[in-house]
Amino acid sequence: MIVINLLRRPLDNERRVRLRCKREFAAMMCVFLVMAIVCGFVRTDLDRSLVQLQTEKSQKMVELVEAKNKYAQFEMMNQQIVDLRNSGQEVLALAIQQRQPLQLLDAVSHSLDPLNIWLAKLDMENAKVTLMGFAQTRGQIVQFAQNLKRQELFQSVAVLETGKKTGEFSLYPFTMNLLLMSELNNVTPS
Numbered sequence: 001m002i003v004i005n006l007l008r009r010p011l012d013n014e015r016r017v018r019l020r021c022k023r024e025f026a027a028m029m030c031v032f033l034v035m036a037i038v039c040g041f042v043r044t045d046l047d048r049s050l051v052q053l054q055t056e057k058s059q060k061m062v063e064l065v066e067a068k069n070k071y072a073q074f075e076m077m078n079q080q081i082v083d084l085r086n087s088g089q090e091v092l093a094l095a096i097q098q099r100q101p102l103q104l105l106d107a108v109s110h111s112l113d114p115l116n117i118w119l120a121k122l123d124m125e126n127a128k129v130t131l132m133g134f135a136q137t138r139g140q141i142v143q144f145a146q147n148l149k150r151q152e153l154f155q156s157v158a159v160l161e162t163g164k165k166t167g168e169f170s171l172y173p174f175t176m177n178l179l180l181m182s183e184l185n186n187v188t189p190s
Helices: 008-111 140-151
Strands: 117-125 128-135 154-162 172-180
Touching: 008 117, 008 140, 117 140, 128 140, 140 154, 140 172
Parallel strands: none
Antiparallel strands: 117 128, 128 172, 154 172
């Protein structure tokens, strides 16, 4: 008996189609696996980069805090420098203000004979100076005035009044007006 299989062709086609589907499925699986592996490597690399960037960020934050601290110290030192300069200028201004009275006292003390003339009062207002005191003789008052004129510190020296002897010690009271030079920076008492 002869058997004729009429369905044979469609079975071959069906096998071929199944085989082709399996191959395509295998190829798709291979592509999927390759894509999964590549994505895994990319993700690992990105995670590593993220960790590295976070580490750098934390280091930069520490550096930023240090920089802010240094800047704050720098600003504080600048403020101290400004304060010191202001204080220095104030001290210089006070020293300049003291120079004139010191030069005045120095000039008066060099011109004065302490055994014969005694000062009772010295008033200084700007460049005007008033001296009040006592002397044993009128000649000593004149000598004192001449000594003051030689000091080159005064524009004028004027004896306003000398009184008569007072008390039991025979002293002559006197009053002098002195006018200081306007520039005392280079004047030194002789």
